[in-house]
Amino acid sequence: MRALVQERFGGPETLPLRERPMPQPGPGEVVVEVAAAGLDAGVVHLLEGRPAMVRLSRPGREGRVLGSDLAGRVHALGPGIEGFAVGDEVFGLACSGDGSMAEFARARADRLHRRPDTLGAEEAAALPVSGCAALHAVRDAAQVRPGQRVLVLGAAGGVGHLAAQIARADGAAVTGACSTGKVELVRELGITEVIDHTREDPLERGPFDAIIDTGGHRPLRRLRSALTPTGALVIVGSEPERAIAGGLGRSALAGLLNPVSRQRLVMLFSHESQEDLAALLDLVEGGRLRPTVSARYPLERGAEALASLGRGRGTGKVVVTMSEPW
Numbered sequence: 449m450r451a452l453v454q455e456r457f458g459g460p461e462t463l464p465l466r467e468r469p470m471p472q473p474g475p476g477e478v479v480v481e482v483a484a485a486g487l488d489a490g491v492v493h494l495l496e497g498r499p500a501m502v503r504l505s506r507p508g509r510e511g512r513v514l515g516s517d518l519a520g521r522v523h524a525l526g527p528g529i530e531g532f533a534v535g536d537e538v539f540g541l542a543c544s545g546d547g548s549m550a551e552f553a554r555a556r557a558d559r560l561h562r563r564p565d566t567l568g569a570e571e572a573a574a575l576p577v578s579g580c581a582a583l584h585a586v587r588d589a590a591q592v593r594p595g596q597r598v599l600v601l602g603a604a605g606g607v608g609h610l611a612a613q614i615a616r617a618d619g620a621a622v623t624g625a626c627s628t629g630k631v632e633l634v635r636e637l638g639i640t641e642v643i644d645h646t647r648e649d650p651l652e653r654g655p656f657d658a659i660i661d662t663g664g665h666r667p668l669r670r671l672r673s674a675l676t677p678t679g680a681l682v683i684v685g686s687e688p689e690r691a692i693a694g695g696l697g698r699s700a701l702a703g704l705l706n707p708v709s710r711q712r713l714v715m716l717f718s719h720e721s722q723e724d725l726a727a728l729l730d731l732v733e734g735g736r737l738r739p740t741v742s743a744r745y746p747l748e749r750g751a752e753a754l755a756s757l758g759r760g761r762g763t764g765k766v767v768v769t770m771s772e773p774w
């Protein structure tokens with residue numbers, strides 16, 4: 449089978465398309481024939497070894513297939529699999545090392561969900577990592593309640609466009625911040641108050657009950673000043689140029705201040721589960737969540753797809769698809 453294989457840390461141009469043995473499912477795992485693979489900033493971090501901490505925690509990336517999000521058809525079952533059969537259409541997360549930027553990927557059954565016909569493969573592949581981060585940011589970390597004012601910084605981005613829709617679905621009055629060219633996209637999501645952050649500081653529209661921060665790397669002090677006295681700041685992430693810790697210094701400071709503040713200051717550590725995928729599917733089927741796929745690339749152009757993610761300036765989700773048309 450063909451796969452984009454990581455042979456060293458580097459930019460997308462270092463990712464060659466190679467022939468590779470079929471992945472074998474271990475206990476509790478299945479092999480999925482990939483129809484579409486969703487990309488996100490995390491894949492780029494692992495590819496580039498950036499921030500530098502990634503290199504310490506993940507040495508020896510040689511010979512690995514990157515990519516987490518996938519949608520496709522179950523091809524083979526490992527020992528102990530119940531609830532899935534060969535031929536089932538599924539979506540979810542690939543295992544580390546035999547990832548989704550390949551024709552076949554290995555996945556844990558408890559991180560997969562059946563994909564109904566009502567959700568296309570590309571849209572399904574756009575959901576897992578970004579959707580789970582958005583879900584946890586809005587529901588668990590910010591604990592958004594109906595009627596609250598919620599600001600989503602980066603409301604057109606991979607996580608942000610899903611977080612804005614989930615907050616709206618949960619009854620919040622959502623303000624979305626994005627750059628000029630993305631204002632229409634955010635409006636089309638059903639967000640009525642959209643701020644072009646290149647023309648106006650969205651924090652000036654506060655106070656907000658919650659801020660979901662997915663871009664811009666604004667100082668903690670500024671973000672907190674735009675919150676109500678008991679509001680919640682959820683730092684999902686940002687892409688500053690600093691090499692060693694990336695945006696983590698600001699998040700760590702938020703964690704330190706949280707116990708002594710009336711405001712809730714959360715550094716999000718997202719995780720994904722079958723239950724989360726079911727919750728996302730429930731929102732999609734209820735017409736309250738729609739992933740935006742902004743670009744599609746064939747596997748041969750996967751490196752180009754990764755380069756297009758744009759280091760913290762993404763628009764919706766980018767997917768690699770195994771079938772035409774692109």
Ligand SMILES: NC(=O)c1ccc[n+]([C@@H]2O[C@H](COP(=O)([O-])OP(=O)(O)OC[C@H]3O[C@@H](n4cnc5c(N)ncnc54)[C@H](OP(=O)(O)O)[C@@H]3O)[C@@H](O)[C@H]2O)c1
Nearest residue numbers: 489581602605606607626627663664685686718760761762
């Ligand atoms: N903590 C976790 O568990 C977790 C999970 C998933 C992702 N992340 C991290 O979260 C971050 C966002 O991920 P993503 O996939 O959503 O990235 P993305 O698709 O690039 O979205 C980031 C968005 O932020 C916007 N932005 C940039 N500067 C801004 C500013 N000054 N004000 C307002 N918006 C601004 C960008 O577009 P415009 O500038 O054009 O508006 C872009 O749409 C990344 O750092 C990622 O690694 C963390």
